[in-house]
Every structure is written in structure tokens, then in C-alpha cells.
Amino acid sequence: MPKWTKPKMLTDATLSFCPGCSHGIATKLVAEVLDELGLQSKTVEVASVGCSVFSYNFFNCDSQQAAHGRAPAVATGIKRVHPDKIVFTYQGDGDLASIGLAEIVHAGLRGENITVIFINNAIYGMTGGQMAPTTLIGQKTSTSPFGRDPKKQGNPIKMCELLATQTGPAYIERVMVSDYANILKTKKAIKKAFEYQIAGKGFTMIEILAACPTNWGMNPPDAMQFIKNDMAANYPLGVYKDIGGDK
Amino acid sequence: MKVQIDFEKCKGCGLCVTACPKKILKMGAKSNKGGYFVVECIDKEQCIACAACAYICPDSVLEVR
Amino acid sequence: MTKKVLMKGNEAIAEAAVRGGCRFFFGYPITPQTEIPEYLSWRLFEVGGDFVQAESEVAAINMVYGAGGAGGRAMTSSSSPGISLKQEGISYMAMAEIPAVVVNMVRAGPGLGGIQPAQSDYSQAVKGGGHGDYKLLVYAPATIQEAVNLMYIAWDKAEQYRIPVFILGDGMMGQLMEPIELPPMKQPNDPEKFDWATTGSHYGEGRRIINSLYLKSEECLQQNYRLQAKYREIEKNEVICETIDCDDAEIVLTAYGSVGRICKSALPILRQKGIKVGLIRPTTLFPFATKVFEEVANKPNVKRFLTVELSAGQYNEDVRLAVNGKKPIDLLSRMGGEVMSAEDIVEKVMEVIK
Known part of the structure; x- marks a missing residue:
């Protein structure tokens, strides 16, 4: 019995991500969960825009590539046609929390029975390290070169907190992939979200605090420490909403 | 046979090195076609097949049997 | 000859959509087309379909993208300012070759303009509208009966060519009442029958991807050639005058x-x-x-x-x-x-x- 082999829901394509990028970990965890729940031939993935744009190359299932920020709307369309299939979006912070804020909030309000995998690495990776809606106060990016100043560039958005205040979402949790123990916790949260979708409980979102070593200007192990020490301090981990087993 | 490393797929990020409880993974001196220095297992006998390296590897390079 | 019924243009268009096999509507209210979503908000549930009042025109067109890409017969309707908001999605749909129907009950512009009838969205509808080299199959009915007849075939054409079909009406047609003949009920195709639809039933080798991204210029060129060849085919076969x-x-x-x-x-x-x-x-x-x-x-x-x-x-x-x-x-x-x-x-x- 192998202790760990590549999940079947992951294609053989080489991931387009930089060395040490947390996207690879998150993608793999989702694929493992889809394997474990037997969701091959039952799933549609919705890719977004940003570094996650190529996720349709990595998930071994049907996939639609959505316009920037619109993945929850695209997922809504798919789910309404195929309510018996599993539909999930894979989105980054620029896509979900900036340009696509309306779409994610309203998908949540509708209690749309989809799962959202939200990768928060506090930066725009694909375009080369610009400020994201989730960039930390003081964090330097190529468009906040003196560090994010709330007076000039506003404040970071807390998506889990925002959505959890609303009726509609069924399960919302923030996790991080900074180390082995937390990676296992992340997998558990992802699995629970998909189980909720299978049970028809409604909208689920897992926010994953993730590293972008390249655009943070750090080596990958240091970037993992940054998640633990800085990201998690500003974006507290935990279950923000859980309607439980009854609904 | 415990940990196996896909030489060509490794991007040399070093995360597995930090995750290994037995400290038997090290950055190697050999680079692959991508130009990355590939991680090596310096003592397979000591591997306890915990799969921590496999879980943290973003590129699914490590397999643990 | 079937019995004629007196119907308002927008409602007749909505009923003709249902009879033409439409089962999914995603839209947002705007004058002078609002009777279309109002009508479909109850009618689609009678035929086992679904209706979503979206948070915006932008979301609505992207829901159509998702539903159409999944093989469902989907539509949205709007009027000029709303159609401008949908242009991004329509461009994506053209490139990803998603069959769907978009209705524009044109009102005066530019900007918020007015709610009276106009034809000032002609270039937007006919020359593309969004970014990139693309065309839509654009129908401009002159009467409510013609609009009904075109709605009835719209999804057949959309699926035949894998192209968004655009109905260019105007506020006058939407609000007018006329006696019309309604065609019989047509059942939509089973999404599983299409060899491109992302129904979720595919895994591994046979999996389907709906996509408009072609980062390699050679591949992007080839996809553009494909689209242009399709438009030439449509020019050959589909002129009605x-x-x-x-x-x-x-x-x-x-x-x-x-x-x-x-x-x-x-x-x-x-x-x-x-x-x-x-x-x-x-x-x-x-x-x-x-x-x-x-x-x-x-x-x-x-x-x-x-x-x-x-x-x-x-x-x-x-x-x-x-x-x-x-x-x-x-x-x-x-x-x-x-x-x-x-x-x-x-x-x-x-x-x-x-």
C-alpha cells in the first residue's frame, strides 16, 4: 500500500507554477479529495484568471475557463444545468476578492451549491507582483513600492469574515499550507466542503493562505514562515461558518 | 523502497527538506533539464515513509511507497 | 392553422424561447425588456428549467457562458446599457464557441440615454461589440411574429455553429401587442449528446475544456482561422433578406x-x-x-x-x-x-x- 502517490484527478502536465508556489499544494489536495470521494466523471472545474488560469490543464476532469472574477457566475450556470454534478471554482485573491467580489458574494448569498477554493497569497502573481486586495498593511509590492499604506491604498479584505456574516453560505473555513500539519488540516477542510456539496448543503468556500515566493522575494521555506507568522496573524485561521449536519 | 524522487519534475524549491523529520532530504548538486538542482535522499534506510515530503511538495515529485 | 394569440412582444419572445427549447435564463432587469425575465421567472419552472436573476449583467452573461458550455439551452436578455456590460462575456463566448442566445431590446444611447426605441447598437451587434475578431449570428426581426419564428430556431443555429446568436430588437417591438401564432413545443437536446459540453461526465483522456485562452500565438492564430472559417460558412448559408x-x-x-x-x-x-x-x-x-x-x-x-x-x-x-x-x-x-x-x-x- 503506497503511502503517497499522485492522485488520479491530477493530470501528468507539469504545473506552470514557480518553485515553492503553494498553488501546487492546493491543486494536489483538491485532486486527492476528488479521488477519495470518487468524483471522477462527476465533476466540472471552473478555472479563473491569474496564476490559476491554467488549472484546467491540471485537474483531470471537465473544465471551463472563466473570465476574470466571473468563476462563481460560470459555476452557477453549470450547476443549474447539472445540479447532480460537482462544480467547483479555483480562484486567486485578485480574481475573487477584487474584480470578482460581486460574483463571489452573490453566489454565497444564493447559497449556490458549489465549492470555492480560494487561494490567498496577498499578491498578483501572474502579472508580476502587484498589490492585491489582500496585500498586508506595510507589504511592498510593485504597485505599493513603499509598503501598503491604508490611507493611500485602503485596507486588506477579509473574505471569510465578510461572507460568514451573511445567510446563504453553508461552510466557510480559512486554512494555510505552511507545513505538513496544516496541509493535512487544509485537506480535511477541502474534503468537508465537497462532502457538503454532495449532501446539497449549499455554498462552501475554503480560503487557503498560500505562498508566492517569487513575488514576495523570498526563498520557499522563508515564504512558508511568512504565511505562519504574518499572513495568519492578519487572516486568522478557523471555521467562520458551518451550518452543521442538519440543513 | 520508500521515498522516490521524479528527477525531471523537481523544481528544487527545498520545501521537502524542511518537512522531513529524519533530515534525510538534501538539495543535490545535480540539475535537471529545467535547470533546477534536484533534491536527494541521502539515507533511504532511515525513511519512515511518513509522506510529509510528498504532501508539502507543490509539484508532486515525491512518491512514498 | 393554429389559433392566434394576442401577446406583448417581450412576452411572445420569452414564450417562443421556451418553445424553442430554452430552459435556462440569467438576466438583470432593465427597461424596455423586463417583461422577458418577468415572464420566464415563472414559465421556465413549468418546463423543468431554471431562472436566476443575477447580481449584474456581467454575472448574467457569465452564467450563460457556464450553462451554454455545459450543454444547456441558455439565454439572457437586456437593453443597450446592459448589453454593453455583457460584451466581455460575449467575446469570451465567441472564442470559446459557446452556443447561447442574447436578446437586445435596443433603447436610445449613448450612456444611459433614454428608454425609447433606437437602432443605435447596430455596430456593436454586427461588428463584434467586445474585443477581438468575432461575429455573432445577428437576427433583426421586424414584427413580433418574425421575432417568435427566429427565437424558435435560434438555439438550433447556435448549436449548429457553436456561436452566440444575437436578437436585435428595439423598445417598440418589446412593448407592442400583436396577434401571433406560436410554434409547438420543442425539447432541448440532451447535453450529453454534444462532444464538447462540460457536463462533468468526463475524466482523463476524454475530458472537455471550454476555454478562450490560447497563449501561444500560433495556436491563437489557428483558433482565429477556425472562427473566421465558421463566419464564412454562415455568410454562405444563413442570409435572410x-x-x-x-x-x-x-x-x-x-x-x-x-x-x-x-x-x-x-x-x-x-x-x-x-x-x-x-x-x-x-x-x-x-x-x-x-x-x-x-x-x-x-x-x-x-x-x-x-x-x-x-x-x-x-x-x-x-x-x-x-x-x-x-x-x-x-x-x-x-x-x-x-x-x-x-x-x-x-x-x-x-x-x-x-
Whole structure:
């Protein structure tokens, strides 16, 4: 019995991500969960825009590539046609929390029975390290070169907190992939979200605090420490909403 | 046979090195076609097949049997 | 012959959509098309479909993208400002080759403009509208009955060519009531029957991807060639155009949509005055009835053309290209939601033939 082999829901394509990028970990965890729940031939993935744009190359299932920020709307369309299939979006912070804020909030309000995998690495990776809606106060990016100043560039958005205040979402949790123990916790949260979708409980979102070593200007192990020490301090981990087993 | 490393797929990020409880993974001196220095297992006998390296590897390079 | 029913344009279009197999509507309220979502918000549930009032036009068109890409017969409807918001999604759908139907009940612009009928979205509908080189199959019905007939075939054409079909109506058509004949109920295709739809049933080798991203320029080029080849095919097969009395006409009017209908009522008035007048009324705006214009322009009896439109000459640009300098062309244009009457057209004809 192998202790760990590549999940079947992951294609053989080489991931387009930089060395040490947390996207690879998150993608793999989702694929493992889809394997474990037997969701091959039952799933549609919705890719977004940003570094996650190529996720349709990595998930071994049907996939639609959505316009920037619109993945929850695209997922809504798919789910309404195929309510018996599993539909999930894979989105980054620029896509979900900036340009696509309306779409994610309203998908949540509708209690749309989809799962959202939200990768928060506090930066725009694909375009080369610009400020994201989730960039930390003081964090330097190529468009906040003196560090994010709330007076000039506003404040970071807390998506889990925002959505959890609303009726509609069924399960919302923030996790991080900074180390082995937390990676296992992340997998558990992802699995629970998909189980909720299978049970028809409604909208689920897992926010994953993730590293972008390249655009943070750090080596990958240091970037993992940054998640633990800085990201998690500003974006507290935990279950923000859980309607439980009854609904 | 415990940990196996896909030489060509490794991007040399070093995360597995930090995750290994037995400290038997090290950055190697050999680079692959991508130009990355590939991680090596310096003592397979000591591997306890915990799969921590496999879980943290973003590129699914490590397999643990 | 089936019984005629009296229906408002927007509601007739909505019912014809259902009978044409539409099962999914995603939209947002805007005057003067709101009766379409209102009607479908109860009607679709009678036929096992679904209806979502989206948070925005932008979300609505992207829901159509998802549903259409998953093999469902989906539509959205809006009016000019809302259609502008949908252009991003329509461009993506053109590239990803998603069959769907978009209805525009045009109102006056630019900007918020007014809610009265206009044709000022002609170029947006016919020349693409969003970014990139693409076309939609654009139908411009002149009557509610014609709109019903076109809605009924819209998804068949959309699926045949994997292209968004665009219905270019106007506020007048949406609000008018007319007796119409409704076609029988048609069942939508099973999404599983398509070899491209992301129904979720595929895994590994056979999995499907709906996508508009081609980062390698060579692949992007090939996809553009594919689209262009499809548009040439549509130009060959799908032109619909009505011509009236062009065989002896000295002056040929040309107009589409509701204005085409107004022109029709000007014809007998002009004939009574002894003026030999004809009409070219295209129903498809893309593909454009270029050949019809060429043939009519080549007729020795035809001395000149008069283009009539509720915009500043957008339609006339295509008329001029098709007539290609063979005969002089005058333009009768109204903007801002003002609609010309048959008498206005008669007056203009009398003026230009002087």
C-alpha cells in the first residue's frame, strides 16, 4: 500500500507554477479529495484568471475557463444545468476578492451549491507582483513600492469574515499550507466542503493562505514562515461558518 | 523502497527538506533539464515513509511507497 | 392553422424561447425588456428549467457562458446599457464557441440615454461589440411574429455553429401587442449528446475544456482561422433578406427591424403617388445581405437608394459597402428615441427624387 502517490484527478502536465508556489499544494489536495470521494466523471472545474488560469490543464476532469472574477457566475450556470454534478471554482485573491467580489458574494448569498477554493497569497502573481486586495498593511509590492499604506491604498479584505456574516453560505473555513500539519488540516477542510456539496448543503468556500515566493522575494521555506507568522496573524485561521449536519 | 524522487519534475524549491523529520532530504548538486538542482535522499534506510515530503511538495515529485 | 394569440412582444419572445427549447435564463432587469425575465421567472419552472436573476449583467452573461458550455439551452436578455456590460462575456463566448442566445431590446444611447426605441447598437451587434475578431449570428426581426419564428430556431443555429446568436430588437417591438401564432413545443437536446459540453461526465483522456485562452500565438492564430472559417460558412448559408418591388423600382428603401416595417407601410402611399419604390429589408445583419444589394444596385431601373434607420448612419455604412458606389444613397436618420412615421419616409422620398 503506497503511502503517497499522485492522485488520479491530477493530470501528468507539469504545473506552470514557480518553485515553492503553494498553488501546487492546493491543486494536489483538491485532486486527492476528488479521488477519495470518487468524483471522477462527476465533476466540472471552473478555472479563473491569474496564476490559476491554467488549472484546467491540471485537474483531470471537465473544465471551463472563466473570465476574470466571473468563476462563481460560470459555476452557477453549470450547476443549474447539472445540479447532480460537482462544480467547483479555483480562484486567486485578485480574481475573487477584487474584480470578482460581486460574483463571489452573490453566489454565497444564493447559497449556490458549489465549492470555492480560494487561494490567498496577498499578491498578483501572474502579472508580476502587484498589490492585491489582500496585500498586508506595510507589504511592498510593485504597485505599493513603499509598503501598503491604508490611507493611500485602503485596507486588506477579509473574505471569510465578510461572507460568514451573511445567510446563504453553508461552510466557510480559512486554512494555510505552511507545513505538513496544516496541509493535512487544509485537506480535511477541502474534503468537508465537497462532502457538503454532495449532501446539497449549499455554498462552501475554503480560503487557503498560500505562498508566492517569487513575488514576495523570498526563498520557499522563508515564504512558508511568512504565511505562519504574518499572513495568519492578519487572516486568522478557523471555521467562520458551518451550518452543521442538519440543513 | 520508500521515498522516490521524479528527477525531471523537481523544481528544487527545498520545501521537502524542511518537512522531513529524519533530515534525510538534501538539495543535490545535480540539475535537471529545467535547470533546477534536484533534491536527494541521502539515507533511504532511515525513511519512515511518513509522506510529509510528498504532501508539502507543490509539484508532486515525491512518491512514498 | 393554429389559433392566434394576442401577446406583448417581450412576452411572445420569452414564450417562443421556451418553445424553442430554452430552459435556462440569467438576466438583470432593465427597461424596455423586463417583461422577458418577468415572464420566464415563472414559465421556465413549468418546463423543468431554471431562472436566476443575477447580481449584474456581467454575472448574467457569465452564467450563460457556464450553462451554454455545459450543454444547456441558455439565454439572457437586456437593453443597450446592459448589453454593453455583457460584451466581455460575449467575446469570451465567441472564442470559446459557446452556443447561447442574447436578446437586445435596443433603447436610445449613448450612456444611459433614454428608454425609447433606437437602432443605435447596430455596430456593436454586427461588428463584434467586445474585443477581438468575432461575429455573432445577428437576427433583426421586424414584427413580433418574425421575432417568435427566429427565437424558435435560434438555439438550433447556435448549436449548429457553436456561436452566440444575437436578437436585435428595439423598445417598440418589446412593448407592442400583436396577434401571433406560436410554434409547438420543442425539447432541448440532451447535453450529453454534444462532444464538447462540460457536463462533468468526463475524466482523463476524454475530458472537455471550454476555454478562450490560447497563449501561444500560433495556436491563437489557428483558433482565429477556425472562427473566421465558421463566419464564412454562415455568410454562405444563413442570409435572410426580404425584397419588395425591386424589379421596377426607381428608388429602393432599405431598413431593418421595426423601421423596415414602417418602410413597408410607406410603400403603398408612395406607389399611390406614382412613385416606383421598392424595399430591401434584411432579417440577418450578420451575415449581411451583400449579394441582394449588389443585385438590386445592378438593376438599370434602380436609380437610387434611401437608407432609413434609428441611428446616425451605422446601418448605412454597410449599405454603402454593399452598394459599392453603384448608385447614390440618401439617409433618413432619427436618434434619441424619436421614431419616424411612414409619412416622414414619404416626405423624404419626395425630397430626394426632386
